[in-house]
Amino acid sequence: MIGKILKSGSFGSKVDYVTREKHDKKIFTPDTWKILGNRGLMGEKRNQIIASFEAQAMQNRRISNPAGHITLSFSADDKSKLSDEKMLKIALDYIRMMGLDRTQFLIVRHYETDKPHCHIVFNMVGDNGKRMESGRNRYKNKKVCEALTKRYRLALPKQEAPDLEKLHGLERAKAEIKIAATEALRNSRDWQTFAALLAKKNIHIIPKYRRGTQEMQGVSFQLGDYKVKGSDVGEAFKFRSLDRYFSQANRHSEPRKATATHSAAQKSGTSSVSDEAVKAVKATAATAANLAADIGEGVGQFIGGLFQPGPAYDPEEARLAWELSHPKKKKPKRGIKR
Structure with missing residues (x-):
């Protein structure tokens, strides 16, 4: 069982997606989806559901993206044991363990694929008008899914390649970019290698700069006529995730040089690794073929065996491990001066 927290959007777009409102009615007929359960909604018609969500969201206008969306996906091996009642029970346990049982939610199952899955649309504004802090907590989501997989004796999740x-x-x-980027990241320890390996697959990194500066703050990946933002490829391929990953790689492989560079970057207030990203992206765009030809078979191994690229490496797991070892510090609340 895998839970995936999806990016925010409007309640209308979320409800329309899970109920196939905007899909081809000849393909996604009424028997390809079903509402399994809900809480706090006035009815099961589209307008009633959306109105219910929006009414509660009005209790806290400070939450700019109140529409939450999570998918629960199961292995095809579990299809025979996952009746509607069983999937609803698992989904309700997931909601309770995530702490989302004190807000509105809608659970919809889709049947059009061999892989059983359901969607949970929920309100980030709770019944008490406060933010549901666990609604987008990826660490908690991972732990809850692991616990439910064990409790219900579900098949362990597999990294299944998409059918192109x-x-x-x-x-x-997007699928081709993700496959190539995952392979390239597995065999890279710096921006230049990563960009060059992608160039071999005719995929180019397009930088996004902060307005009016040469400070890189985002990346997109272009394949032919299509350009996909790093965040849409995956959490591990956001600019900050990649920049942090290559920064750690450089510190492990060249500790003395990395320490000096890090100190200089702190004094200047800039990121030297980000500078390397800009150089690599520009160089790769100009001489992609030459850079790709220079890449050897042995790239991507860190000194001292700290990193051994292989089939078991998962960039998403690497990002999660880093976040767990570097918890964010909450800023102290300041009282109102009178």
Whole structure:
């Protein structure tokens, strides 16, 4: 069982997606989806559901993205044991363990694939008008999914490659970029190698700069006519995630040089690794073929065996491990001066 926290959007777009409102009615017929359960909603019609969510969201206008969306996906091996009642029970346990049982939610199952899955649309504004802090907590999501997989004796999640033959246009480009980027990251310890390996697959990194500066703050990946933001490829391929990952790699492989560079960066207030990202992206865009030809078979291994690229490496797991070892410090609340 895998829980995936999806990016925010409007309640209308979320409800329309899970109920197939905007899909081809000839393909996504009424028997390809079903509402399994809900809480705090006035009815099961589209307008009633959306109105219910929006009414509660009005209790806290400070929450700019109140529409939460999580998918629960199961292995095809579990399909025979996952009746609607069983999936609803698992989904309700997930909601309770995530602490989302004190807000509105809608649970919808989709049947059009061999892989059983359901969608949970929920309100980030709780019944008491406060933010549901666990609604987008990826660490808690991972732990809850592991616990439920064990409790219900579900098949362990597999890293399944997408069937490219069934994908077209932007979706196919996104899948091809993710496959290539995952492989490139597995065999890279710096921006230049990463960019060059992608160039071998005709994928180019497009930088996004802070307005009016040469400070890089985002990346997109371009394959042919399609350009996909790093965040849409995956959490591990956001600019900050990549920059942090290569920064750690450099510190492990060249500790003395990395320490000096890090100190200089702190004094200047800039990121030297980000500078390397800009140089690599520009160089790769100009001489992609030459850089790609220079890449050897042995790139990507860190000194001292700290990093051994292989099939078991998962950039998403690497990002999660870093976040767990570097918890964010909450800023102290300041009282109102009178």
